[in-house]
């Protein structure tokens with residue numbers, strides 16, 4: 528089969544012809560229909576420090592956001608059958624550690640990640656453990672199936688606390704920020720302020736239902752949020768930029784008793800005014816990684832199938848499997864929303 532592989536630590540990926548993988552008894556073989564490019568794939572492409580830190584494997588097939596059809600099931604698989612349309616939770620839990628046994632398998636102590644530690648999905652076939660499989664309605668567009676996983680991160684961030692009737696600030700309007708904008712509205716946020724410095728991204732956030740877009744090159748975030756919230760500030764901040772300056776200005780716009788979900792990864796230590804912006808405000812800060820398994824998935828599936836959200840609006844490009852390298856370069860340029868790889 529054709530597969531996009533990372534073969535060593537140098538920059539780049541290569542298209543290889545390799546054997547279709549074999550499955551274990553608790554796994555399924557999936558024929559990939561659509562996949563999507565994620566920031567992780569850009570890290571792997573360059574093989575930067577992040578790859579060394581997380582112990583990424585090579586040689587390895589990359590890609591983890593995908594949708595496909597089950598073509599073979601192992602004899603211990605109970606809830607899936609050949610022909611099912613599936614997508615994947617990319618965090619592979621061990622099932623037996625403290626975290627797994629206390630309802631937090633998404634932060635398993637022995638966690639492996641598809642397309643980082645095990646062969647991924649930029650290939651004609653991929654292996655999916657039943658523990659990580661999500662069954663999609665058979666009518667689901669595979670491009671949408673391929674973005675359930677990043678969409679679920681936005682859902683997880685907004686499940687940290689109640690958002691009904693709450694004004695929400697979304698810092699960073701890449702694909703997950705745009706998803707967070709829609710999810711906040713679907714969960715009943717009173718108004719969403721989408722913040723970025725890139726106009727095309729802000730336009731996309733408006734299409735996803737943002738009530739106000741704030742370009743911090745020219746606009747004052749704190750002033751605008753206070754003016755639209757009777758001087759109180761936002762009740763929740765969803766932070767996707769990984770920028771110290773953005774987080775600090777977001778915290779200034781947070782009302783007392785508000786909360787923050789942090790998703791964006793900071794490349795260095797971050798300095799905050801904890802006394803004024805967190806302690807005196809009695810603010811709560813949540814670290815968000817991946818999706819809750821499977822509370823985030825059930826909610827994501829409900830709001831996507833019901834038509835309350837339209838995550839497909841974030842898709843701006845489609846590429847063939849052979850062109851993954853070009854797709855990664857476009858993703859890196861910042862001039863694209865979500866990029867889909869049409870495998871089948």
Ligand SMILES: [Zn+2]
Pocket residue numbers: 565566567591592676677
């Ligand atoms: Zn991803």
Ligand SMILES: [Zn+2]
Pocket residue numbers: 620621622623624625626627632635636637638
């Ligand atoms: Zn575990």
